[in-house]
Amino acid sequence: MPKQTVPQTGDQALVRQINLSLIMHSLRTQAPISRASLSQTTNLNKTTVSDLINELSQRGFVKELGMQSSGTGRPATLLTLNPGAGYIVSAEIAVDFLEVLVTDFAPQTIWQAKEPILPSTSPEIVLDRLVAMLHQASTKGQAVSKNFLGLAVGVPGLVDQATGTILFAPNLKWRNVPLLARLEQEHFGVPIFVDNEANMATLGEHYFGAAKGYNEVLYISANVGLGGGLLRNGQLYRGATGVAAEYGHMTIDPYGERCNCGNYGCWETFVNQNALCKKIVTAIRRGEDSLLAEKIKEQKDCVSVEMIVEAARAGDALAIRAIQEVGRYLGIGIASLLNALNPEIVVLGGILSIASEFLFPAANDEIQKRALPWNRETVKIVSAAHGSDACVKGGIATVYQSVLSLTRS
Amino acid sequence: MPKQTVPQTGDQALVRQINLSLIMHSLRTQAPISRASLSQTTNLNKTTVSDLINELSQRGFVKELGMQSSGTGRPATLLTLNPGAGYIVSAEIAVDFLEVLVTDFAPQTIWQAKEPILPSTSPEIVLDRLVAMLHQASTKGQAVSKNFLGLAVGVPGLVDQATGTILFAPNLKWRNVPLLARLEQEHFGVPIFVDNEANMATLGEHYFGAAKGYNEVLYISANVGLGGGLLRNGQLYRGATGVAAEYGHMTIDPYGERCNCGNYGCWETFVNQNALCKKIVTAIRRGEDSLLAEKIKEQKDCVSVEMIVEAARAGDALAIRAIQEVGRYLGIGIASLLNALNPEIVVLGGILSIASEFLFPAANDEIQKRALPWNRETVKIVSAAHGSDACVKGGIATVYQSVLSLTRS
DNA sequence: GAATTAGTTTGTTGTGGCAACCAACTAAGA
DNA sequence: TCTTAGTTGGTTGCCACAACAAACTAATTC
Numbered sequence: 095m096p097k098q099t100v101p102q103t104g105d106q107a108l109v110r111q112i113n114l115s116l117i118m119h120s121l122r123t124q125a126p127i128s129r130a131s132l133s134q135t136t137n138l139n140k141t142t143v144s145d146l147i148n149e150l151s152q153r154g155f156v157k158e159l160g161m162q163s164s165g166t167g168r169p170a171t172l173l174t175l176n177p178g179a180g181y182i183v184s185a186e187i188a189v190d191f192l193e194v195l196v197t198d199f200a201p202q203t204i205w206q207a208k209e210p211i212l213p214s215t216s217p218e219i220v221l222d223r224l225v226a227m228l229h230q231a232s233t234k235g236q237a238v239s240k241n242f243l244g245l246a247v248g249v250p251g252l253v254d255q256a257t258g259t260i261l262f263a264p265n266l267k268w269r270n271v272p273l274l275a276r277l278e279q280e281h282f283g284v285p286i287f288v289d290n291e292a293n294m295a296t297l298g299e300h301y302f303g304a305a306k307g308y309n310e311v312l313y314i315s316a317n318v319g320l321g322g323g324l325l326r327n328g329q330l331y332r333g334a335t336g337v338a339a340e341y342g343h344m345t346i347d348p349y350g351e352r353c354n355c356g357n358y359g360c361w362e363t364f365v366n367q368n369a370l371c372k373k374i375v376t377a378i379r380r381g382e383d384s385l386l387a388e389k390i391k392e393q394k395d396c397v398s399v400e401m402i403v404e405a406a407r408a409g410d411a412l413a414i415r416a417i418q419e420v421g422r423y424l425g426i427g428i429a430s431l432l433n434a435l436n437p438e439i440v441v442l443g444g445i446l447s448i449a450s451e452f453l454f455p456a457a458n459d460e461i462q463k464r465a466l467p468w469n470r471e472t473v474k475i476v477s478a479a480h481g482s483d484a485c486v487k488g489g490i491a492t493v494y495q496s497v498l499s500l501t502r503s
Numbered sequence: 504m505p506k507q508t509v510p511q512t513g514d515q516a517l518v519r520q521i522n523l524s525l526i527m528h529s530l531r532t533q534a535p536i537s538r539a540s541l542s543q544t545t546n547l548n549k550t551t552v553s554d555l556i557n558e559l560s561q562r563g564f565v566k567e568l569g570m571q572s573s574g575t576g577r578p579a580t581l582l583t584l585n586p587g588a589g590y591i592v593s594a595e596i597a598v599d600f601l602e603v604l605v606t607d608f609a610p611q612t613i614w615q616a617k618e619p620i621l622p623s624t625s626p627e628i629v630l631d632r633l634v635a636m637l638h639q640a641s642t643k644g645q646a647v648s649k650n651f652l653g654l655a656v657g658v659p660g661l662v663d664q665a666t667g668t669i670l671f672a673p674n675l676k677w678r679n680v681p682l683l684a685r686l687e688q689e690h691f692g693v694p695i696f697v698d699n700e701a702n703m704a705t706l707g708e709h710y711f712g713a714a715k716g717y718n719e720v721l722y723i724s725a726n727v728g729l730g731g732g733l734l735r736n737g738q739l740y741r742g743a744t745g746v747a748a749e750y751g752h753m754t755i756d757p758y759g760e761r762c763n764c765g766n767y768g769c770w771e772t773f774v775n776q777n778a779l780c781k782k783i784v785t786a787i788r789r790g791e792d793s794l795l796a797e798k799i800k801e802q803k804d805c806v807s808v809e810m811i812v813e814a815a816r817a818g819d820a821l822a823i824r825a826i827q828e829v830g831r832y833l834g835i836g837i838a839s840l841l842n843a844l845n846p847e848i849v850v851l852g853g854i855l856s857i858a859s860e861f862l863f864p865a866a867n868d869e870i871q872k873r874a875l876p877w878n879r880e881t882v883k884i885v886s887a888a889h890g891s892d893a894c895v896k897g898g899i900a901t902v903y904q905s906v907l908s909l910t911r912s
Numbered sequence: 913g914a915a916t917t918a919g920t921t922t923g924t925t926g927t928g929g930c931a932a933c934c935a936a937c938t939a940a941g942a
Numbered sequence: 943t944c945t946t947a948g949t950t951g952g953t954t955g956c957c958a959c960a961a962c963a964a965a966c967t968a969a970t971t972c
Contacts (some may be wrong), residue, residue, distance in 0.1 A: 103547055104521030105961055106927045111930085112513030138512055139929050144952060157967050159934095168936040252877055261877050326735060333845025334719040335875045344839035345873055348756060348832075355839070357873040424758075429766070430753035430957025434843065436742025464754055464766040468661055468670050468746045477547040513958045514928055522961085539918055548962050553919065570969095657971040772931025921966070926949085926959105939969070942945080 099438075115137060117146050118155070120499040123176050123306075127161050128170030129448065147173060154241075155199070176200055180241030180497075183222045183231045184489025185224060187211075187290060189265045189318050192224055195486040196231045198238045201494070205234035205458075217271045225280055234342035234416045243497055246287040246489030247273065249295035250319070253337030258288040264354045265318045291485045292339065293330055294485060295478075296323025297495070298488030299441045303479030308385075308439045312431060315478070316424075320362040321355075324435065346426055364423035365447050367399050372403060375415040384412040399445045406452050417449050418456040425460025432461065432469040443478035444469045450477045519747060522547060526555050527564070527907040530584050532716075533868075535568050556582060563650070564588045564608070564906075584608055589650030593898025594633060595657045595700060597891075598674045598727050601629070601637045604895040605644045608652070610903070614643035626680045629896045634689055640758030641691065649837045652906055654694040655898030656682065657703035659728070664745030668696040673763045689908045696901045700894045701748065702739055703722075704887075705732025706904070707897030708850045712888035721748060724887070728763075729771040733844065751775075755835055773832035773846035776808050776854050782825040785810060793821040808854045815861050823861060830862040836867025841870065841878040852887035861885045 096260040106443045116136050121127065124135065149311025150156040157176040163169035179199035186193045190213070196205040207227060211220055224247070232242060258274020274288045288353040296305075296313035320342035324331040342362030343355050346403055350359025361367065374397060378387050390397055405413035423424045428440060446453060452476070461470055480487050530536065533544065542552045559565040560704055562583050562629060566585040572578035588608035595602045599622070605614040616636060620629055634655070660672025667683020683697045705722035708714040714722070720734040729751035733740040741747055751771030752764050759768025772778065783806060793812045799806055812866050814822035837849060855862060863884070889896050 099893070102521070103525060103545060106515075106518065106925085108521075109513035109515065109518055109927060109960085111512070112517075116512060132953090133952095140644060141954085142928055143929080145928085163937070163950095166938050166948075168938095168952080170951060207842060250725070252875070254877075262875075268714050326740060329677045331735060331844075333878075335849040335877065335881050336846060337875070338843065338845035340839060340842040340845075340875060341952070343873075343875055345755065346757065348835050355875060381962065397882035426754050426757050433749040434840075435740075435748065436744060436747035436749075438743040464752075466661070466671075466742065467753055468663075469742075469749070472744050485866040492534075515958085518927085537918075549919070550921090550963080551961055554961085572970070573917075575915070575971045577919075580917060673969055908932090916969100916971080917969100918954095918970095919966105920966075920968095922964090924945095924963080927960090927961100928956080933952100935952080936950085938949080939947085940945100941947105 097394070109257075113142065114146055114150065115498050116183060117143065118175075121156065121173065122301075122494075123175040123340075126162075126172035126380060127174075128162070128172055130170055132173075133271070134395060148274055153179075153443070155250070165374070175201060178239050180239045180243040180304060181235030182243050182246075182490050182493045183228060184234060184246045184248075184486045184493070185228060185231075185251065185429030186294075186485040187220065187266075188291070192227060193486055194224075194227045194231045195425075195490065196235045197484075197490050201490050203232060204238055207231070214267065214467075217266075217268050217296075221271075221273070224418050225277070227375065228277075228282070230402070232268060240281065242284050244285045244287065244493030245277070245282055246289070246294065246488055246492040247277070248289055248291040248469055248485040249273065250291045250321075251291050252337045252340070252482065252496075253288055255289075258286070261337070285493070285496055287489070288493065289340075290321065290337075293323040293332075293445060294486075294492060295391070295484035296488065297330065297482075297491040298480055298484040299443070299478055300325055300328065300488050301491035301494065303484065304441045304476045309443060310436070310438040312435055312437040312439070313441045313443060313478075314428070314431075314446065315445040315447050316342075316362075316366050317482070318366060318368065320365050325439070326384055330388030333354075341427065344427065345429070353372075361427040365420055365427065365446075370420050370445070370449075371397050371398060372404060372420060374412060377412050377416070382412055385410040386413060399448050403449050406449075414452060418450040420449075421456025422460050423452040424453060425457030425466060428475070429461045429464035430472070432465040432473055436469050437473060439474045439476065441476055441478050442479070443484055446482065447477035519636075522551065523555055523559065524558065524907050526552065530565065530582065531723075531903075531907075533582035534583040535571075536583075536651050536748055537571070537581055539579055541582075562588075570843075571578065571680075586611060587648050587654040589648045590639060590644030591652050591899050591902045592644060593655045593895045593902070594637060594640075594900070595677075595703075595894040596629065596633060596659065598659055598702070598892075601633055601636060602891075603640045604892075604899065605632075606638045606899050607647045610899050615648055616640070621816060626675075626677050630680075630682070630685050632685060632688070637686075637691070639690070646906055651691065653687070653694045653696065653823070653902030654691055655901040656686070656818065657696070657700040657704065657898055658682065659700045659730075661746045661749070662697055662699050664698075664741060664765060665882060667695070670746070682893025694902070694905055695701075695790075696898070696905070698901065699730065699732070699748070701730030702741075704852060704895030704902060705734060705892035706739060706848075706900040707893040708887055709737065710854070710900035710903065711735055713850045713885045714848055719845070719847040721844055721846040722850045722852065722887075723837070723840075723855065724893070725751075725771075725775050725855050726853040727775060728779070729774050733754050733846070734886040744816075746803070750836065753836065753839070755772045755832065755839075770792055770832070773866060774829055774855075775834065778807050779811060779854070779858075780827055782828060783821060786821050791821055794819040808857050809826040812858050812861070813827040815858075826858050826861040827865040829858075831869050834866035835860065835863060835873060837866060837884070838870045838879070839875035841874040841882055845878050848883045848885065850885055850887050852893055853891070854884035854902060856890065 129143050133140045134153045159172040159174045161169040176198035177198040183196045252261040260271040299305040309328040314322040322341040323338050343360045346361045347359035353360035353363045402413050516817040538552050542549045558901040568583045586607040586609035593604045593911040602617045649730035669680040714720040718737040724733040731748050732748040752769045755770045756768035762772045811822050
């Protein structure tokens with residue numbers, strides 16, 4: 095039985111919402127900008143723009159900034175989003191830290207905090223600390239404006255969009271944690287958004303980072319695991335139940351090694367920070383020479399990606415080879431996704447952007463071999479602009495998006 | 504530089520179009536139905552429904568069918584799509600045949616024709632014959648109505664949506680054939696749609712087949728090659744340049760055999776009719792016993808999928824094993840796509856539906872092992888309802904869709 | 913005739929678009 | 943310095959057209 099959806103009818107409110115949204119979008123991407131310019135870029139009539147700006151101005155979302163002459167003629171009144179329109183709180187539950195970001199409506203950072211999480215801390219304790227941080231954040235936000243506009247939380251796992259429950263977060267070893275319900279107990283009185291960390295990061299790069307201006311975006315990020323997100327026409331592709339874009343668990347080699355998810359040969363088993371580290375450690379144990387040998391002894395077989403990249407830059411053959419091997423598998427997976435999804439741009443985040451100078455050429459070799467020319471020749475492949483901040487930035491974008499589209503009372 | 508798109512503004516015409524479209528959709532799926540029922544199911548006001556029906560009636564798309572009493576009260580006037588509103592022509596260029604279908608607006612078949620194509624006939628000759636068939640089809644259509652509503656052609660290859668050019672059709676060995684331009688020379692005077700055969704088939708199954716009522720659909724079909732299509736929110740997912748959904752060229756085994764596309768270990772190399780046939784032939788050559796041994800000798804190593812399935816039904820161990828092996832690789836690929844796309848339903852067409860009774864259990868084993876539970880437990884996997892007709896049916900759907908949404912003059 | 917359901921008439925509200933207008937400036941000549 | 947022309951920004955008043963709501967008529971059952 096197909097799920098029944100209420101059909102979306104059209105009415106004047108919808109028209110107003112579309113156009114308000116359009117104006118807000120233009121303001122966000124092109125401010126400071128005059129009414130006349132807005133009319134040109136949006137194709138809306140001058141009068142309509144004035145009317146819409148009036149409404150946005152009354153609601154406090156927009157303010158006049160000053161005049162600007164363009165040579166001849168009457169000078170334009172420049173408009174911009176009003177930073178004081180409200181504040182937004184965004185958080186990330188990562189594998190080993192909690193991060194919270196508060197911005198105004200510009201959106202400029204008001205406050206930011208990061209706290210470590212010890213491995214295998216229980217969900218209850220982590221959520222209690224998160225809630226405490228969120229209350230603190232909300233207080234900081236009130237310094238800027240009384241309007242709390244929304245709250246977004248990104249998590250490293252699958253989220254059921256219908257209930258806001260974390261279904262499964264493999265690297266936290268959490269299952270069925272009703273995050274949204276917990277946050278709603280706190281009565282923040284604002285819309286709350288819970289989503290997968292990679293989805294949020296995708297939106298973050300789209301609004302504020304490397305994917306700005308692109309509407310067909312594939313984002314792939316590797317850290318402990320490998321996750322991703324997809325934008326179609328600027329909107330997150332969520333699939334039927336909201337658990338799409340688990341690219342890390344696509345099978346790359348049917349007889350590969352076992353993954354945390356139970357499958358064998360998942361892409362994630364080839365491309366993640368541990369896989370890279372392991373390559374180095376086993377080679378050194380086999381007696382291979384490397385700049386990293388000393389450090390690995392000191393730190394009990396643990397070596398960060400940053401250190402490996404540093405060694406590679408210093409010309410360390412093992413480090414270079416290890417990164418390149420990972421790069422080839424990165425390329426194999428990206429090629430498959432290019433053929434399946436035909437994006438305009440691929441944004442690579444997490445360790446993928448840290449090690450980009452060695453990863454990209456290796457990945458590109460495979461992409462050239464494996465992707466169809468019509469997919470690979472039109473696509474751009476770039477590093478993420480926001481590193482570990484991409485997720486919280488995306489949380490801001492999520493709330494932003496909801497404000498832009500829900501400006502109707 | 505991101506491609507610049509003109510922002511879509513909202514106005515009353517948009518509202519009208521949305522609602523007309525909504526009414527047409529409801530009529531298509533629920534006819535015969537009364538104005539009052541339409542008002543209920545669409546959430547549009549009674550007056551609005553009456554007004555919209557008025558417009559559609561004047562344009563000839565809708566007609567009254569008779570009365571129906573629901574017990575007490577005034578009986579309802581039932582409405583339905585007017586079969587005589589116009590006719591639609593749809594065609595498929597397949598690897599070894601041309602097919603043309605003409606329907607009325609109901610849409611009931613008016614005329615249908617199929618002609619074989621000899622291997623490696625030049626594009627010019629094939630297109631000339633296609634054009635001749637289309638003119639004939641158009642004449643047949645005029646018997647029903649003077650309104651020629653649209654023309655759709657599906658092709659077994661990559662289509663550049665911007666120009667309607669066939670970029671590459673591997674199994675026809677065509678490159679850069681400007682199909683749309685050729686068709687426009689004929690001055691049919693109607694909208695012409697050119698698309699990949701699998702995309703059209705996807706739409707065909709969505710409108711008239713196994714995916715009816717589902718909006719997040721993954722369609723996969725194997726014959727000579729392996730192709731597919733994806734619907735997100737009922738709309739075809741085309742990617743940035745229209746060449747998405749080439750699932751057959753996703754890498755399943757990085758060190759697998761070479762594919763026509765130049766890559767190694769493409770999914771398509773494991774799942775297609777030739778791969779199945781080859782398994783049987785080589786096993787028999789090795790001396791293995793099989794019901795198919797005789798036939799293969801007679802027919803020079805050529806055996807159809809239907810014959811293999813027949814042998815499997817008769818208990819032939821080799822046939823069963825061969826199908827199951829293909830089924831496992833089918834399952835591996837589907838599992839990856841479930842994780843990446845999280846569809847509501849997967850529709851399997853071509854040889855996949857012909858051999859479903861043996862393929863599905865084998866595929867399902869792999870899906871259970873390899874797909875994340877939240878993806879595999881919610882998805883339905885079914886056989887296509889339309890076999891080799893799915894593409895032309897989809898062509899009808901394509902034109903249908905354009906009529907439904909472009910009812911504005 | 914009362915009750916019920918279907919569909920229409922009449923009038924209201926709210927939307928964006930258009931043409932004309934006012935406002936504010938620059939450029940340039942007397 | 944004054945005046946006039948030209949240019950650009952933004953507003954006003956009106957219109958077309960959308961959905962909608964209230965009150966109606968129409969057709970049926972009980």
